[in-house]
Amino acid sequence: MPLLDAQGILRADEPDVVEVFNPKGRSEFVLVCDHASNRIPIGLKQLGLTSAELQGHIAWDLGAAQVARKLAVHLDATLVLSGYSRLVIDCNRPLVSPQSITPVSDGVVVQGNVGLTEAERAQRRDLFFEPYHQVIRQILDARSSQTTQLLSIHSFSPALAQEGADTLRPWHVGMSFKEKPTLADHLYQALHKNEQLCVGYHEPYAIDEEFDYTLIEHALKRQLEHAMVEIRQDQLMTESQTSQWAERLFEALQ
Template structure:
């Protein structure tokens, strides 16, 4: 990246008092100028393969509503996916949902490592540093990773409006969020849908599991975040779900 380009990590409302630490692995879709847009046109650079549509706005709204910190990535996951294990083959995808990314397919190991060092490492370090600061100060910490998903993939419609992902570590908070959403008969909430949290995910497993921090990875369908009304609606819904789950979690 050139010296005048934005840093890879954006921190909204630093050192905020909320127990919720909001994360956005795929919130941005910038591509460093020197990468020549990865050879992609604007339509490809703005569709779901490049970022989690709506999450930058949703995270900012939740940060303000909850008085919470929101740490999010500036650059596109097509440059490097910060929710993948460093060095993993799929962290720099040569193909994404049928779109070939020639600049990634031809990337040599040295340049792949340079991307990880410039973009992925600072992002993960910022999360780790803030967690340690919070724990040292005795601040309650619940990790909330915000994501969005395309309404259909490879011709298959996805019926869920929201999904809650969880796996190992202390998953009680995530399960409490599922219980909240299950109370709405008009809402189709996915339990580890449309994705499951498994060995592919990196951010939550890396930061939450060994520390036994409560967590949830939230997936909202992208068509529901297409405008200000949608952002406001899901800010309300997620705020309610987070507060409900925190009350349930602290009673356990």
């Protein structure tokens, strides 16, 4: 049996913690997908969750990676994807956030995240969080002499599990930004022309320093045009649906 790494979490034969898709992409867009995977390292024993729970939205952004890959092909853009579940450590949360390694997600207790020591939290940071963001830094550093726009692809659940509350979300898609509105405004205006779509502006989420990391760290600090795109997950259940959304976003970016 392959040995675990020195920190006792990852086996040598497990997938990489970060994937770069189309690394020689020529587009001015760079894409990121923070919640691309629901994979849990073997050494973390599914974090105490069932396989069904790991298929749900608490573990990843369903359909986001498929849309991001297809959009990267349409644009000829470089795409960076996280290799493991947001429940291991959330690559789009500041390390000081209570949601960085959350013990409860949408009402589900994540037993493998309960009562972690600072050393255990640091292990996950060093193995999963830092490598992902270091790859993004390296890609952006290499493009410092050319125009770059950073686009983050996410998906969101149609409703949240809050007993007695109406948490249905009407938006088919939403976009948000922090201080640099040009790209998000362009997307909003283009998608809003489709009368069949309910398009959110800073919905279902606004970018916030307390709960968001990727675009603040990599776009705002570099003063790059950027946008976070959120697509409702019930529209990303099939191959044709993810293809449709990739084409829709590609057309909106023109």
